[in-house]
Each structure stands twice: as structure tokens, then as C-alpha cells.
Amino acid sequence: MNARAFLVRGLLAGLLAGLAAFFVGYQVGEPHVEAAIALEEAGAADSHSHGEEPEAHSPAADEAGDEEVFKVSRETQRTWGLLTGSLTIGLAWGGLVALVAAGTLGRIGRFLPGQSTAVISLIGFVSVALVPFLKYPATPPAVGSGDTIGDRTALYFGFLLLSVASAVLATYLACRLRERIGTYGGVVAGIAAYLLVVIVAALVFAPVSELGDFPADTLWSFRLSSMLTLATMWGVLGVVLTGLVSRLYARETALAHRRELAASL
Structure with missing residues (x-):
């Protein structure tokens, strides 16, 4: 093999x-x-119905808008x-x-x-x-706001990498301890070590709360x-x-x- x-x-x-x-x-x-898309479109339509003025367009934005933009249909x-x-x-x-x-x-x-x-x-x-x-x-x-998408993406992938690295180290620890304290003790120790790391990381990593009044x-x-x-x-x-x-x-x-x-x- x-x-x-x-x-x-x-x-x-x-x-x-x-x-x-x-x-x-x-x-x-x-x-x-x-x-969710229907709710987003309904919210946008409601804001227009309340008389909110559209944002002013700069010359650069107008020039960019004249260019052909490829859009993928829903x-x-x-x-x-x-x-x-x-x-x-x-x-x-x-x-x-x-x-x-x-x-x-x-x-x-x-x-x-x-x-x-x-x-x-x-x-x-x-x-x-x-x-x-x-x-x-x-x-x-x-x-979620488009202005924070970069920060939210960085937080997610940072936590993901930490989780994977912790799982690798916890597995290595379980295999090493298995020779000393047996399979059951090694597995329990590895799981406990992984949970300890990810729980502490979950408390340290910044939360993301941008739900607003979403149902x-x-x-x-x-x-x-x-x-x-x-x-x-x-x-x-x-x-x-x-x-x-x-x-x-x-x-x-x-x-x-x-x-x-x-x-x-």
C-alpha cells in the first residue's frame, strides 16, 4: 500500500x-x-421607500460603472x-x-x-x-458588514489553523502516552489537551456579532x-x-x- x-x-x-x-x-x-436574500432585498427596498437619498457618485465610480462588469446569475x-x-x-x-x-x-x-x-x-x-x-x-x-469581511475571514482561518495544529499535537501526545499509561489513558489525555487548547482559544479570539435584527x-x-x-x-x-x-x-x-x-x- x-x-x-x-x-x-x-x-x-x-x-x-x-x-x-x-x-x-x-x-x-x-x-x-x-x-436570507429576500430579507436583504426587502430591507434595501424599505430603506428607499423611507426617502433615503442614494450615495453620491464620484467621477471615478462613474468611470468604473461604465466598464463592463461580469455578473453571475443567482x-x-x-x-x-x-x-x-x-x-x-x-x-x-x-x-x-x-x-x-x-x-x-x-x-x-x-x-x-x-x-x-x-x-x-x-x-x-x-x-x-x-x-x-x-x-x-x-x-x-x-x-455582516462588508467592511469587516477581512477581519472576520482572518479570525476564522486563524482559529481553524489553531484547531488543526492542536489536533495534530494532541494525537501525537495520545500516541506517546499510550505506551506509558495505556490506550484509554492516552486517548483521554489527548482529547483533554485538545479541548483545553480550543476552549481557551475560543475565549481569547474576538467574537463576531453582526446579526442585528435578523430573524x-x-x-x-x-x-x-x-x-x-x-x-x-x-x-x-x-x-x-x-x-x-x-x-x-x-x-x-x-x-x-x-x-x-x-x-x-
Whole structure:
């Protein structure tokens, strides 16, 4: 079993995960995106109806407005755009998880290749998707100021990198302690160390609260659908990749046994 075999199976698993995420996102998430956009447009129309004057245009803005601007329709965004994004992310994460699983094979306990792949997938979901989402959950289009998007993006990716780094170190700590205090103690110590770091980081990192008077039920539905989409992608990725790696290991093990038997005759 080499890295290339893992990578090919990771890309296949990522492709299927991207398709599944697209289906869930389109069926579950897009209706709430449409509701948020409708609220945003209604708010803009209401501000105009109250007699607010439009902003003055500078000569530079007028010159820029004369240039042709390429705009993607909402229909394209919610169909082909969503599909392209889902497949791209699925392939990227599938290949990355597969390479990490190949690199850690035999280094995280006495797991079989399929078992270690499942562990890597679970750690990836928790550190990359779940924990950062709990600190900085997804927000619909009508929420948040354009002036703070850079700061909000930096906070999210900063917390994401910290979460991933903490998960890597916690896994290393668990493997080292396993030799001294056993598997149960090592796993508990690793989980406790990871939770300690991310909880302290969650308290230190600046909060983001720009909800205003956005309806709570719409916000909750949007965030729930976003989490379901993430869970679907990582769940399909982990299950499919684990199954493919397990089948590969079983086939190579059977082939090795047949060769040993043939050599002994």
C-alpha cells in the first residue's frame, strides 16, 4: 500500500462526498439562502421607500460603472456554481485526508489501515469542520458588514489553523502516552489537551456579532443546514475512503498469503 493508492481512492471518495454535499446543500441549504436574500432585498427596498437619498457618485465610480462588469446569475450560483464548489472542495479534502492517512499508517497505534483512515477522517471533521463552526458559525448573505469581511475571514482561518495544529499535537501526545499509561489513558489525555487548547482559544479570539435584527428562526435553519452539508461531506468522505482502503488492504493481504503459500510448496 503506497501513497498513490491512497490518493486515488481519496480523490474518488472526495468526488462522491462533493456530490453528496451538493445534493444536501441544494435541497436543504439553498431555500434558506433564498430566504436570507429576500430579507436583504426587502430591507434595501424599505430603506428607499423611507426617502433615503442614494450615495453620491464620484467621477471615478462613474468611470468604473461604465466598464463592463461580469455578473453571475443567482440561478447559476445555486446550481452549477454550488456543484463546482462542492466537487472542488470534496476532491481537495479527499486527496489531503488520503495522503495524511497514508503518512500516518502504522504510526497511531496498532490500527489496521482502514481503522487508521477512519480515525484520521474523524479527527479531520472535528478539527476542520465542527470546532471552527461552533466558534464562528456560517452566516447568511444578509448578515455582516462588508467592511469587516477581512477581519472576520482572518479570525476564522486563524482559529481553524489553531484547531488543526492542536489536533495534530494532541494525537501525537495520545500516541506517546499510550505506551506509558495505556490506550484509554492516552486517548483521554489527548482529547483533554485538545479541548483545553480550543476552549481557551475560543475565549481569547474576538467574537463576531453582526446579526442585528435578523430573524432567529431563519438564522438557525441556515446554520443547521450548513452544518448538515459539512457533516455529509465529511461523513461520506470518511466512510467511502475507509471502505476503499479496507478493501485494498484485504486484497493485498490475500495476495501476499497466496504468494507465501506458493513459495512454500
